[in-house]
Amino acid sequence: MSLENLIEIAAVSRTYLDANENTVEALKGISLSIKKGEFLSIIGPSGCGKTTLLRLIAGLDAPESGKITLEGETITAPDPHRGYVFQQGSLFPWLTVEKNIAAGLKARGVYQKEKGEVAKYLALIGLEGFEKAYPHQISGGMAQRVAIARSLINRPAALLLDEPMGALDSFTRADLQDKLLELWQRDQTTMILVTHDVDEAVYLSDRIVIMTPRPGTISEILDIRLPRPRHRNGAEFTALRSSILEKLHLASAGLQPEYAI
Template sequence: MAKGACEMSTSSLIEIQKVFRTYIDTNDNKVEALNDVSLFVREGEFLSIIGPSGCGKTTLLRLLAGLDSPDSGSLAINGHEIREPGPERGYVFQQGSLFPWLTVEKNIASGLKARGVYKEQKTDVARYIELIGLNGFEKSYPHQISGGMAQRVAIARALINRPSALLLDEPMGALDSFTRADLQDKLLELWKRDQTTMILVTHDVDEAIYLSDRIVIMTPRPGKISEILDVQLPRSRDRGSIEFLTMRSKILEKLHLASASPQPEYAI
């Protein structure tokens, strides 16, 4: 077991214990996505999960969201086993997945309406539009705004429900470098403001270092935790500093070692 994977803390928000998940692919082949994964996520921390394509990162995030179930093992939040989606866990997809027929403000309000609390919390919609910097775009539809703006809306839509944890599945993966850096700073601003626990799946090592308190490195399939690294660089972080670049080189080396035995690629 990777160092740190099972270090229980009284302030742990999420507990993942001995999780296994296997799929049957389109050719009826057995695909072992996750193998004996255990992890405790501290309340209020920013955690990133990195690893090669197909190593089970998104599978693990979907299990935490309650969109999938493990073959064995358990996942819990606030001591309650995760069996289905719930408002205490916000989820942001890679492409945002906004409702195309709703405006920016109505997309953000959709979660409140689904929970039946819109009347009590409708003033939060304008507040979150201001927090994500989209004043003036309230009546715009998804096709009328940029990809970066759409991802801001998706993040606000998830955060307005005041979740205990925000699950982020490569939400900045399709953005250009400038927009990506801008959204990273906005995400950090929201994280510092609300102290929401955030779990980010990413392929970008620089992004993981810039945002995270800890970084989980996963092996190729079957996905296991290879190592958990503490990011001890002070905030705000300078991507060009010696300390940042040294950690980047260290993580790239560890990713190379974790991927030393390449596995067949499957789309999961």
């Protein structure tokens, strides 16, 4: 993994108005450097601003104060070079699997030049034979693979993952985690994952960012030094998971975090 920083988050804060016109402080003074080629996970209790931070990195929202840069350039708007995968995948229901993947190329105006990449990414995500299927004809896990391929086909500098496995059953989730690792190791695309699942964070990550309840701040950043492939029932994995759960309780200042094991 390169030690070069790809994304710099400097003293970022974000507030917004809720449905009752009350000011809500979502993030306060977030500073974080994200390395090129690393797999970073962000965990914390519900409402701590994890998704808000991811949206700011994506350029889908703007900070009240502070700055976020990618390779020195300030992020001000969405860009295909920062792929975003939502919890439900958000596939276009009227397009087939292959056309959903191709949508990324068409949005950039390079489809005619790079359309051969669609078959390549179908193979990479293991969905050969499902090219002509529509989203309602495939499983949730398959749909998330398509959403990931649709982002990766643009060869983004960073792939932003907003709990993409949160709605899947445990077997499908584990399978998709392995596929995500395979894709990450193949291209070394920087991946930033928001998750409630402590096991998932430990299994996938180089580093884990633990956030506090609102206003979201960074409580701690952990280096995960377990060798790969990782074994979920191994003694080191189990000990690290227990330690992180304790840290989550401390970071939550008595609030019960929501996470899955």
